Amino acid sequence: MKVLSIETTSEVCSVAxxxxxxxxxxxxxxxxxxxxxxxxxxxxxxxxxxxxxxTVELLVVxxxxxxxxxxxxxxxxxxxxxxxTNARIFCVGTMDSIFFGLKELKIPILCTVNAYRGxxxxxxxxxxxxxxxNYPVKLVNYDEVHRICSKKRMILTGPGxxxxxxxxxxxxxxxxxxxxxxxSAGINGLLAIEKIRRDIPSAPIRPFYGR
Numbered sequence: 001m002k003v004l005s006i007e008t009t010s011e012v013c014s015v016a017x018x019x020x021x022x023x024x025x026x027x028x029x030x031x032x033x034x035x036x037x038x039x040x041x042x043x044x045x046x047x048x049x050x051x052x053x054x055t056v057e058l059l060v061v062x063x064x065x066x067x068x069x070x071x072x073x074x075x076x077x078x079x080x081x082x083x084x085t086n087a088r089i090f091c092v093g094t095m096d097s098i099f100f101g102l103k104e105l106k107i108p109i110l111c112t113v114n115a116y117r118g119x120x121x122x123x124x125x126x127x128x129x130x131x132x133x134n135y136p137v138k139l140v141n142y143d144e145v146h147r148i149c150s151k152k153r154m155i156l157t158g159p160g161x162x163x164x165x166x167x168x169x170x171x172x173x174x175x176x177x178x179x180x181x182x183x184s185a186g187i188n189g190l191l192a193i194e195k196i197r198r199d200i201p202s203a204p205i206r207p208f209y210g211r
Contacts, residue, residue: 005189008074009066016185064208095123112160
């Protein structure tokens with residue numbers, strides 16, 4: 001199966017091409033003009049893999065939570081490509097993707113996404129990955145994050161790490177995991193494929209805006 005995966009929910013964007021369960025290539029970029037860069041990156045990734053857009057069978061995109069502009073752009077581009085091909089769209093969540101990428105660690109992790117105005121989105125991973133249900137996301141303020149993290153040893157990850165206040169970062173029992181803290185197109189693609197193998201339907205193509 002030829003898979004094109006688009007990830008634009010955070011400041012770090014990526015596009016990946018997969019053949020079945022193999023990430024053939026992935027282009028990661030950070031730019032203030034995602035809209036101006038994304039199409040050229042998609043063209044480059046497809047060309048590098050000798051793949052015409054008309055032959056793509058699956059398009060993977062994230063519904064968030066994350067940046068309003070990025071989510072809207074990613075979904076819009078995926079729908080545009082799908083409209084001219086026979087490809088179907090599979091939608092995954094930011095938290096689910098990050099937890100899937102870290103599942104082999106088998107440790108509890110708290111994922112954060114900036115919701116702005118002193119708030120963050122939180123999702124908890126208990127160390128055992130589940131495919132059937134999307135991980136629940138909770139909107140909390142910094143005081144609530146501090147309360148949660150002060151109770152026990154906590155590993156904190158996700159694109160919301162820079163936004164979490166120093167009061168939380170300074171807790172002795174909090175470990176910041178910056179590696180794999182941003183969702184990636186390659187991981188999104190692998191997660192989508194695994195869900196399809198298990199006959200688990202796509203999440204609704206409905207944006208979950210963090211901002």
